[in-house]
Amino acid sequence: MRRVLLPHVISDAAPPAQAVLRELRGLSMGTSWSVWLAADAGTDLASLQRGLQQQLDDVVAQMSHWQADSDLGRYNRAPAGSRHVLPPAFFDVLMFALEVAQASGGAYNPCAGALVNLWGFGPTGRYDEAGFTAPTPARLAAACASLQQLTLAADQATRSVCQPAAVQLDLSAVAKGYGVDRLAYYLQAQGHQHYLVEVGGELRGAGVKPDGQPWWVALEQPPATGAQEVAPSPIVLALHGLAVATSGDYRRYFEQDGQRYAHTIDPRSGWPISNALASVTVIHPHCMAADAWSTALTVLGPQAGLQLAEQQGLAARMLCRQADGSFSETLSSAFSSMLDR
Structure with a gap:
């Protein structure tokens, strides 16, 4: 049976x-x-398309770790x-x-x-490239030791x-959500108050559709990996003044010597997560926050993650x-309070 989530403020x-x-x-x-x-029929869609694309181009130019000439890339190479x-x-x-790194005790760490x-x-040195091998425990221990010792001094002024x-x-666990925002x-700056925005599966919505209905979206479910896997009943959300992001162990992973390694890394240990969590979905007014918190809760696992939530x-x-x-499904109090009973 399908379940329904409704925002508290409409x-x-x-x-x-x-x-x-x-x-x-x-x-x-x-x-x-x-x-x-x-939007009405007179909306200049071509201009709007260019403006929207420019927003994401700016995020990439500043925060992409895939582009060497981004601001982040230059920082990473700096002396x-x-x-x-x-x-x-x-x-x-x-x-x-x-x-988020501080609040999660380092379960998420942008460094x-x-x-x-x-x-x-x-x-570079991708898991799907020829010759790649998983890092040795010694290399991981050295990288973790360096991470724990660093201090990233920032000056707000x-x-x-x-x-x-x-x-x-x-910043891959936060930049995409920020791009949605x-x-x-x-x-909103262009005067549009009724929209649904999506980047790579992460969403944010406001207002309603032309027919007055909310922007209904289905929460992401992990795919079944075996004949016996049974998914929980689906949930749909009225994405009205809210954003949603999901972190899952099925997104990216590789297998080596019979071991499966998920792409979400626990910065505290240096190892990919292995806590049996298939997915964590977070609903929040800001997609950047939903994005980062879903990663942090995934690393923490079901017990510590629920406590932090x-x-x-x-x-x-x-x-x-x-x-x-x-x-098994675990819901935080804030999530349960949105269920239409």
């Missing part, structure tokens, strides 16, 4: 009287983006002891990421790019950050693989 603002459903699409961040818009004035957006996203690279999930010693920033901010007031859903092939 605006009564109606779409334009002659609004029709418009759709815009593009490519960015190694994936696709989409915007569905309740030890240097200080760098960052673009405002880059600085703000990094500061938020560091807040853990070296570990991500060692496991072949970075831009000048929006500057030091490069203590070969720190490799990786950027698209939403741009639409309750402490932070996060609406979180955790699906854990069971020995019999089924999934």
Whole structure:
């Protein structure tokens, strides 16, 4: 039976009287983006398309660890002891990421790019390239020791950050969500209040469709990997003033010598997660927050993750693989309070 999630606050603002459903699409961040818009027939879609694409191009130019000439790429190559004035957006996203790192006890850490690279999930030395082998425990221990010792000194007044010693920033667990928010901010600045934005499966919605219905979206379910796996009953969400992001162990992984390694790395141990969590979904007003928190909760696991979700007031859903092939479902209080009973 399908379950329904409803936001606590619902605006009564109606779409334009002659609004029709418009759709815009593009490519960015190694994936696709989409915007569905309740707008009148006179909307300049070509100009809107260019503006939306520019928002994501700016995020990539500042925060991509896949492009050597991005602001992040230059920071990662900078000499030890240097200080760098960052673009405002880059600085703000990094500061938020560091807040989540502190609150999660290091379960999420934007400075853990070296570990991500060692496991072949970075831009070079990929796990899917010939000759790749999993890192040795000694290399992981050395990388973790360096990570624990570093201090990333930031100056709010000048929006500057030091490069203590070969720190490799990786904002992939937050930048895509921020990109979703950027698209939403741009639409609002152009006078559009009724839209659904998506980048690589992460979404944010506001207002309603031309027919007055909310933007209904189905929460992502992990795919079945065996004949006996039984998924929990599906959940649909009225994405009205909310964003949603899901982290899953099925997204990217590789197998070597009979061992399966997920792409989500625990910065505290240096190893890919192995806590049986199949997916974590977080609902939040901001997609950047939903993105980062879903990663942090995934690393923490079902017990510690739920505890942190309750402490932070996060609406979180955790699906854990069971020995019999089924999934157990754990919901935070904030998530359960949105269920239409």
